[in-house]
Amino acid sequence: MKRQSRRRNYNRDLIIQRMRILYDLAVEDARKGDFEHARMLTRLIKRLSMRNRVRIPLDVKRGICENCDVPLIPGLTSRIRLVNDGRSSRIVVTCLVCGWMHRYPYKPSRATS
Amino acid sequence: MRITGKNIVKHELIGLPVKVVKHVNRLLENIEGRVWWETKNMLWIKREDSRVVKVFKASGVFMFRLPDNTWVKVNGELINHRPEDRVKEAFRRG
Numbered sequence: 001m002k003r004q005s006r007r008r009n010y011n012r013d014l015i016i017q018r019m020r021i022l023y024d025l026a027v028e029d030a031r032k033g034d035f036e037h038a039r040m041l042t043r044l045i046k047r048l049s050m051r052n053r054v055r056i057p058l059d060v061k062r063g064i065c066e067n068c069d070v071p072l073i074p075g076l077t078s079r080i081r082l083v084n085d086g087r088s089s090r091i092v093v094t095c096l097v098c099g100w101m102h103r104y105p106y107k108p109s110r111a112t113s
Numbered sequence: 114m115r116i117t118g119k120n121i122v123k124h125e126l127i128g129l130p131v132k133v134v135k136h137v138n139r140l141l142e143n144i145e146g147r148v149w150w151e152t153k154n155m156l157w158i159k160r161e162d163s164r165v166v167k168v169f170k171a172s173g174v175f176m177f178r179l180p181d182n183t184w185v186k187v188n189g190e191l192i193n194h195r196p197e198d199r200v201k202e203a204f205r206r207g
Binding site for chain 1 (some may be wrong): 120123124125127128149150196197198200201
């Protein structure tokens with residue numbers, strides 16, 4: 001592996017680790033009720049991703065409301081429902097803070113038992 | 114990878130326990146707490162009494178406690194950049 005890409009991978013892994021640390025701190029803050037600080041941390045995650053061109057891990061990305069930036073915690077800040085419309089199934093996550101709905105495709109074969 | 118003494122300059126400082134060892138402003142010395150927020154030039158430290166103190170990075174020396182319970186002394190000038198920029202290679206030297 002060339003030296004440049006090894007360094008880029010090191011940085012990318014470091015950034016992804018930082019995103020997960022920040023997301024855990026944001027969830028802790030949201031559980032304590034400090035939504036404002038939680039938003040600051042999730043916005044920092046987005047800035048880390050944008051400025052360094054590193055994709056946010058999917059589980060972190062889907063855990064943040066794309067409208068109001070609050071961490072989505074089932075029962076506290078979000079409501080999760082499965083919707084079936086005949087042909088396809090979807091997971092619908094509703095943010096309880098701002099009302100924004102996130103819809104994701106859901107295939108039963110992907111579900112872990 | 115874990116936070117070590119070598120990669121702390123690039124790693125996440127928010128959430129780490131911190132002590133201000135030396136500072137140009139003597140009143141800010143010996144402040145202990147957790148890093149609550151970070152900006153380009155300042156560290157916001159939340160003390161045990163829930164007060165948040167803003168400390169200039171460039172003019173101080175800080176000790177951070179790593180997850181493996183070791184303390185690392187860091188010169189403020191090395192971390193005097195925006196948190197999202199600190200990870201870039203250009204800031205590694207000097």
